[in-house]
Amino acid sequence: MSLIEMQPNEMGSLSARIYNKLREGLIAGNFAPGQRLLMQDLAQQLGTSVTPVREACLRLVSEQALELRSGRFVTVPDLTRERYWQIRLIRIALEGLAAELAVEHVTPEDIVKLRATHELFAAADKAGEADRARHYNREFHFGVYRLSRIPMLVGQIESLWISMGPILNVLYRVEENDYVGAEEHLTLLEALETGKKKAARAALERDIVRGGVNLLKYFDRIEGKAG
Numbered sequence: 001m002s003l004i005e006m007q008p009n010e011m012g013s014l015s016a017r018i019y020n021k022l023r024e025g026l027i028a029g030n031f032a033p034g035q036r037l038l039m040q041d042l043a044q045q046l047g048t049s050v051t052p053v054r055e056a057c058l059r060l061v062s063e064q065a066l067e068l069r070s071g072r073f074v075t076v077p078d079l080t081r082e083r084y085w086q087i088r089l090i091r092i093a094l095e096g097l098a099a100e101l102a103v104e105h106v107t108p109e110d111i112v113k114l115r116a117t118h119e120l121f122a123a124a125d126k127a128g129e130a131d132r133a134r135h136y137n138r139e140f141h142f143g144v145y146r147l148s149r150i151p152m153l154v155g156q157i158e159s160l161w162i163s164m165g166p167i168l169n170v171l172y173r174v175e176e177n178d179y180v181g182a183e184e185h186l187t188l189l190e191a192l193e194t195g196k197k198k199a200a201r202a203a204l205e206r207d208i209v210r211g212g213v214n215l216l217k218y219f220d221r222i223e224g225k226a227g
Contacts, residue, residue, distance in 0.1 A: 019056035022060060026166060027138065029134050029165045033077060034075065034076060036074075037057070038073045039073060077166070092205050095145065095204055095208065096205045097153065098148040099188060099203070099204035103195055104197075105147050106192045110143075111193050114144065114192070118136075121136035122182050142157075144188065145157055170215070185207070187199070188203035188204055
C-alpha cells in the first residue's frame with residue numbers, strides 16, 4: 001500500500017486527509033532524512049489535483065516537519081546534530097512533564113494495558129521487526145502521555161514525533177542500536193504503579209537520552225569522514 005493511500009471511509013477534507021497520511025508516515029519513520037517528495041507524484045498516487053497536496057505539505061512545512069525547496073516538491077529535513085539536539089531538548093521537557101502528570105491519573109487497568117503494549121514492543125524488537133517495534137514503542141509512549149489528561153501537551157509532543165520519525169528511520173535501519181527503550185519502559189511502569197512522579201519523569205528522560213547515544217556516535221562518524 002502507498003504511504004499516502006487513503007481508505008474510502010476516511011473523513012475530512014481531502015487536504016486534511018493527505019496531511020494526516022503524510023504526518024503518520026513521518027511519525028512512523030516511513031520517510032528518510034533528505035528524502036524528496038514531489039507534489040505531482042503524490043497527487044497522481046491519490047488521483048487528485050496538486051492543490052490539496054500542496055496545502056497538506058505547506059501545513060507540515062509550517063510545523064517544520066518538511067522543508068519547501070521549490071514549488072514542485074518538499075523535502076524531509078536533513079539529519080543533523082543541531083536538529084537532533086533541539087528536538088531532544090524539547091522532548092525531554094515535554095515528555096518528562098507528561099510522564100510526571102500521568103502518575104496522578106493512572107489506574108491498575110492502565111498499567112495492564114501499558115505492560116501488554118511494552119511486551120509487544122519488546123518481542124518485535126527481539127525479532128528484529130523494526131517497523132512493528134517503532135509502532136509499539138509509539139503506542140507505549142503515547143499511552144503514558146495521554147494519561148496526563150492535557151490534550152494540548154500531547155499535541156505538542158506529537159508534533160515533535162513528526163520530526164523525530166525520520167531520525168528513528170536512521171537509528172533503526174542504519175545504526176547498530178543496543179538500547180531501544182525496554183529497560184526504562186519497565187522502570188517507568190514501576191514508577192507509575194507506585195505513584196512516584198519524579199521517578200516517572202526521570203525514567204522517561206533517561207529513555208530519550210539513552211536512545212540517542214548511538215545516534216550521537218553516528219554523527220561523530222559521519223562528521224569525521226567529512227573532515
